[in-house]
Amino acid sequence: MKTEQEGIIKIVVDRSRCTGIGICESIAEDYFEVGDDGALTLIRGEAVPPEELERVREAVQNCPARALSLKVEK
Amino acid sequence: MTVVANAPLVVIGASLAGMRAVQAARASGYTGRIILIGSEEHLPYDRPPLSKQFLLPDSQPDFLTVEEELRDELDVEVRLSSTATSLDPQAHVVTVNGELVTYGRLIIATGAAPRALPNFPTLRGVLTLRTLDDAKTLREQITPGKRIVVIGAGFIGSEIASSAKSAGAEVVILEAASAPLMRALGEVVGKVVSGLHARNGVQLHVSAQIEGLEGEDVVTGVRLAGGTIIPADIVVVGIGAAPATSWLVRSGVELSPLDGGIICDAQLRTSVPDVYAAGDVAHWPNLVMDSTMRLENWTNAADQGRHAAQSAVSPETAKPYSTVPYFWSDWYGQRLQVVGSAQCDEVVFVSGHEDSDRWVALYRAGDRLIGAATLNEPRRIMKYRRMIAERVSWEEANGLFPSINPIAP
DSSP: OOOOOOEEEEEEEEEEOOOOOOOHHHHHEEEEEEEETTEETTOOOEOOOOGGGGHHHHHHHTTTTEEEEEEEEE | OOOSSOOEEEEOOOSHHHHHHHHHHHHTTSSSSSEEOOOOOOOBBBSSGGGGGGGGGGGOOOOOOOHHHIIIIEEEEESSSSOEEEEETTTEEEEEEEEEEEEEEEEEEEOOOEEEOTOOOOOBBBEEESHHHHHHHHHHHOOOOOOOEEEOOOOOHHHHHHHHHHTTTTEEEEOOOSSSSSSHHHHHHHHHHHHHHHTTOOOOEESOOEEEEESSOOOOOETTTSOOOOOOOOOEOOEEEESSSSGTTSSOOOTTTTTTTOOOOOOOSSSSSTTTEEEGGGGEEEETTEEOOOOHHHHHHHHHHHHHHHHHOOGGOOOOOOOOEEEEEEEEEEEEEEEEEEOOOEEEEEEEEEESEEEEEEEEEETTTEEEEEESTTHHHHHHHHHTEEEEEEEHTSSSOOOOOOOOO
């Protein structure tokens, strides 16, 4: 399906800012999991399908360390 | 949104809750005027770093936004160094710096101000920490060898103690109760975390009754009941914060008789029409926790600020704000995380024990998991937050993770 803005939306983690606070996991536990060492894993990978975008965006925007962002990869 | 003849959405309080409110108002599709009013001279910035990394030399504050975002992306008018002094709910007017500002809907997110030691004379070297300016002053004072006495072993006091210790200061903490953090963690877990101080070279005195401060112009020590004097170059007072609501006393907005916080309903409406509240200032019935509470943590300020704006711009679809509280606190490189409530019938360590460097404590209320506290268990804590949200039984909660350390006898 062609959309106006073609491209894949991907989650970007700034590892220098992430300390594993875990609010992202609390909002979208299928995408984000903090490990025993405090490191964040993107469980479903970086790419976000359109139907999941609202929830993932909420997780991204609620990071207290501002370690998360979304980018469009064409 | 039907309002008083195109009158703006006004948000009083330009910190995290206020910032999230204006962001959420725009994200909800509100296109009217928004005015964000803050009493400090700074754009909204993050407070948690002020007791942590900001106290290290050469760090910069973490601003939550920049002028360009507020002006160009969010189209929000910001008024800094502007203090609200009264509210007239009938006229829909708030007085700010002597000027009348009309609102269609108002969100109060004025936070809380540090409590001062009662009845003690003012001496130089006695500090509190809430604002960026406070933190700059405190940072200058934290130097190797300085004797710093922290009054109050709460989260702020403990984090300051940790930062000061790592900067080479000599730190003593004085706590009035028999264990720190009794309200936030309960006595058992409070005692366990208090061990972190001693293990990291910071003295903690509990059941400390402070009789007075020594010093003429500058503080030189803290005098305890019984006569002991703890020498101090700097005294940091961290005995809690009181909601900043004295300006609302004659407004008709219902305030809590306990602490002056603003009484809200589940949708975050105050007792007067078109006025909402969010953040450290607000009491509200938290449905999932079966209790009314006021929270002073980052997670709540962010979520509640957003929710209050959603209620304010679309009152007809306003939903209850219901959340499992979550906060984290970093001491001596260790992370403490707490979800839910410590008001419980029983607390049990299901992993680790008081001397281990990682542990999980669960709190039971009736048959329900009501809270969890962990030290250095970042993988586990959010699973418990979900369990509390789902009202999972105590039995099921105990079975979630096998114990990785034996429980101490």
